[in-house]
Amino acid sequence: MLLDVKDLHAHLRTRWGTVKAVDGVSFSIEAGETLGLVGESGSGKTMTALSLLRLLPEPAGRIVNGQVLLDGEDLVAKSEREMRRIRGRRISMILQDPQTSLNPVFNVGNQIVEALRVHLGRRANGLWKRAEEALRRVKVAAPQERLRSFPHQMSGGMKQRVVGAIALASEPKLLIADEPTTALDVTIQLQYLMLLKDVQARMGLGMLFITHDFGIVARMCDRVAVMYAGRIVESGPVREIFKAPRHPYTAALMASVPRMEARVHRLPSIDGQPPALHRLPGGCRFAPRCSYVDERCRLEYPPAVAIGRSHAAACWKVAP
């Protein structure tokens, strides 16, 4: 097991009170495997990812409970110093918006070399050569010249490749990709996804792929976990969940993905808003928006019910 997250709780103190952004999340990722983490904006996907790196916003964010086991070592118990040796080297992350993820005042080479230096040590030789290699790995044309370019001289797709090169420079074991294609043009989204998949296969990377797009899940992921209001409501193999989503929220999300072959006048959507995370309903958090809701749903949070070997859903309406 490369990554095993157990009952992770992360809270954010805000002026509206404590927000339970991650509220008892468990999942695991094997080497070479991709887990998709799916959910609406504000469901806690990014906070989960930042918790793994122990980079929750300071000083508001805090991991209050749970374990993050990377190769069996608990990251929650590590000191900041120890975490620095893990970030970049063993876990890396690609952020959503390539327009803002690179520092505008340093050239691309400088920013890649910096990541390499953390990994290889201050005295390592040939870092620029390796940086060129890193760019070649993410299929950037003329990498040698590109090293001297500044971020503003590049297209969004190119910048996201550079961010990818930085993430992969130190040959991490786990890559977190937080909606890496959301900010890209549709025409280059697919290119980028294929590139990630290709690199993953070559390096044997475990990947946590955060997205709200089930189309991307189908293309990229082996397993998927659906998050709603800080909790995972359903998880399982992509194939199974696509065939038969068991949680009403998963089903509703998938129904709202437009499909080429279906002729509909209006795309189905989920009525209502996700609950405010500082004022969660007592029972199932999806209850206020669910069409199958009954009395028990409103009172008690449903336990996760195992459906298949690795398929589970937290819903009272799911028969084991």
Next chain:
Amino acid sequence: MQRFILRRFFQSLVVLLVVAVVVFALARVTGNAADLLLPEDAGREDREHLLKALGLDRPMHEQLARFLKGALSGDLGMSIRYRKPAVEVFFERLPNTLTLVPIALLSAIVISIPLGLLAAVYRGTIIDRVSGAIAVLGIATPSFWLGIVLIYIFSIQLGWLPSARMGGPAHYILPTITLAAFLVAGMMRLVRSSVLEVLNSEFVKLARIKGLSQTVVIWKHCLRNALIPVVTLFGVFFALLVTGAIVTETVFAWPGVGRLTYEAVIFRDYPLLQAVILLKAMIVLGVNLAVDILYAYLDPRVRYS
């Protein structure tokens, strides 16, 4: 870049022209020089004679034309009080101010950048609150009052530091503090908010994801980005210091161009006043141009095309 500098240069010339006209007009609507220069028992004839000698009997537009024409050839008229070319008087005094202002600016930078940075990094803590209080105090304290209080404490009561005039290094301490105080306050808050903004940026998050230490994240990734808006205002700060020097130099009897400005106003030495303001405007414009060039160096996105 060259084209940018050239364009800015011509813009500066236009600004100078406007300044010249405004100064020319102000010097004439605020009273007549002849009234101040003549003894009380001077007769009508003496007065007219003097006006004629000063060229003040000519129509306004003619006076202006002569003033501008002179200015182009570097002649801004004779100082009435010093009986020397006004330009010469200005440049005699300028070195005294140019030792004071850069020292004040430098101390302001050296103090306010680390303090602002600390306040941002430790926002919400006691460090942040203390620096915030100092800033409010600094902004609210007028220079003339601060100068007098400093003289009272350190020169009169303690007798540690000289209270007036130029001299050794000790003479610089009180004027520098007075001049830098209100700059420090403003700059500190500016650096703080600027750093805070950069700290929340995605590239800082990415720098942390790379596993960089807090020191590298802050001093490399934050500071340079945070300084861009601060450097933009360096020109303004410099201008503030040059004007602020009027009060400070007067309080400390510092023989620089600030005090010269004050004297020119008090003695209605209008050729000198015109010269002082015009030359100061030239210096401020020059500094602003230099700042723009520095700005391009700091931020590679700026290419002035």
